[in-house]
Amino acid sequence: MDIRRRAEMGFKRPGEVVVLLGEERGELGGSEVLYLLTGLEAGHPPALDLKREKAAQEAIRDLIASGLVQTAHDLAEGGLLVALAEMAFPHGLGATVEVREEGLEALFGEAPSRILFTVAKERLKEATARLEAQGLPYRILGETGGKTLTVLTPKGVLEWEVAELKAIWQRPLREVLDG
Numbered sequence: 001m002d003i004r005r006r007a008e009m010g011f012k013r014p015g016e017v018v019v020l021l022g023e024e025r026g027e028l029g030g031s032e033v034l035y036l037l038t039g040l041e042a043g044h045p046p047a048l049d050l051k052r053e054k055a056a057q058e059a060i061r062d063l064i065a066s067g068l069v070q071t072a073h074d075l076a077e078g079g080l081l082v083a084l085a086e087m088a089f090p091h092g093l094g095a096t097v098e099v100r101e102e103g104l105e106a107l108f109g110e111a112p113s114r115i116l117f118t119v120a121k122e123r124l125k126e127a128t129a130r131l132e133a134q135g136l137p138y139r140i141l142g143e144t145g146g147k148t149l150t151v152l153t154p155k156g157v158l159e160w161e162v163a164e165l166k167a168i169w170q171r172p173l174r175e176v177l178d179g
Contacts, residue, residue: 010090014145016118026109075114097142
């Protein structure tokens, strides 16, 4: 295994394309976000399709091994918005992305077999052709750059300074909960 061919979590370079491997919409069943935002403890965690999960993992490993992808992160706890923020933290580099779906599920929904990654614009066609050849869904979300995380939604624009988000994320839990 060539360890020089690996992916890190943080956005590294401005102007790279942000791609979501997997379905855009997640699920809130059984999630902490559902409870925090609505007070509901309901539903079941999303079902895991082992065949699709294997295909997604093999695809991202192939993209990394081929040198097309150097930045990747799963969409697990907290869904798309949390993953985007976590990708912005390591190097303080933001992104502008578009979410076409409405609702909390689109922003915070959790579901297996979803991975965010970035690819250089000039290599995008090659990367997406590999995903298409494997029959995997994907969506181009936007581009890295700047010092803000900007999310265009059907209901408006959400925008945060990366440094401010990181400061909140790093605060002790007690401080956050005590307000």
